[in-house]
Amino acid sequence: MRSQPHGEDHTMRPMSRGLLAGLAAVASVTVQAEIGDAARGGQPESLFIDKVPTAQGQATAELIAKALAKGRLVIFGHMGKLTDPKLGDKGFTGDYFMAHWKATLEPELMGLTPEQKPILEKLLWAGKQSIDNNQDRLNVKGVGWKNFLPAKWARETGDLLNTRTGIVTRQPSRAYRHPANRPDELDRKALVRATSAGFGGRPFGEFAMMGKQKVYRYYEPVPLMKPCLACHGEPKGERDILGYEKDGLKEGDVFGLISVAVPVTD
Template sequence: MRCTRKGLLVLGVVAACAAAAASADNGSERAIGERLAGIIGAGRSVVSSHQGLINDPDIGEKNLTGERVVAEAVELYEKRRGEPPVTEGMKEGERRLVEAALAAMREIVDENEALIDMKGLGFKGFLPATYTRLVNERFAEKVGSEARVKFTAPPELVRNRKARPDAWEQRVLASELGTPGWPMGEPYTEAIEVEGRPAFRMLIPEYYSASCLSCHGEPKGQTDVTGYPKEGGREGDLGGATSITLFR
């Protein structure tokens, strides 16, 4: 069910929507969703911070191991959120999800070590978003029947077919996160069936910052360094979203 403010007024389904909102707003599901998005997002920031090193054709051995990326991501996560990604008192199932994310983050860097260390090659296509997609795919291999994470974007902005939004993501991007009244940074949550199973879904908006615009900015259509046409985005525009599914 859709429970927008407009829906409340127009349809007068206040009670039904309140019930749906309560189940969609399960505090611990939202917290674990934010934890997963937070740690994988920190990994993306760490890869981004090393982009110059990764693209350096003159250095072979770069010492950018999976262990190091994870350690730096955990440090960044703690700085951003004031606690480590795995804490005492977490439920077993929640701990397993966060540990699966950390393992995926480590494995994907380690598996790309030879590429990252390749001498004589500048741009290697090992970008924050690519890293994130590979981590999300590995995470699904580990815990896909329990949870999924996806880095997606509105259809007109999507670059990689694998990141295309599904019907629910497309609707929430268009009619919630992408509307002028949506509070900046606020996630959208909903209790809804996914593949016939009850699930908690969450979409966390991601906006373009200045650093994104060399690829996603203007002029629209011009080829960027990665070979994709630029989207014509501007600073502060909705650039995409992290989509979390937790099966119940």
């Protein structure tokens, strides 16, 4: 059959309509790509409950970071037991953990100021609570890896501390596993500094604003030890036992930071 009269007209119009519809679809996809992005402006914490005088900002943030680092080491020292598939109840309770953690914290617990005391009490509570919260997980029998390790304890402890104080802690790293450790702008700058060649490995910090609140931000480098290399070591890109790509680092390399922001009063 021959084409219908005015066939060209009939075919051209639908084609250009189709083109427009296509363009509109592309535009709406672009708009939709913004759905799920972070809201602009502002920042998550707005009520800072426990504040310290400016002069105590650095020491307080340092205290929290050191206590988290030491708690991490207590967990680290028990990882063999905690990942033993043959054991059920491991007796790694909040009380057990607390006794070991507190023993390592003696220097930090001396000479606390009246403003630091409630913060440290809440931190100790948070650290113990996060172990208690994980009992079901830790005591599973017949499973080695239980998705519990020092970084998770420090993250969950930091969340609980934040709940009761407003203090913000994070563990940004070269390649974060947990989304809560996504660095903010200052964390990222601190990471670049702490992972650059020639960095001496010493903690550092600065005053900054978090929303409308002045805070002291402190960064404690987290170096890798031998057993950490199973996941964060070489060869870079090879999958670790959890399926993440390894980071290609060596013993002693800084993988991340314990980042602590303490609100100050003036």
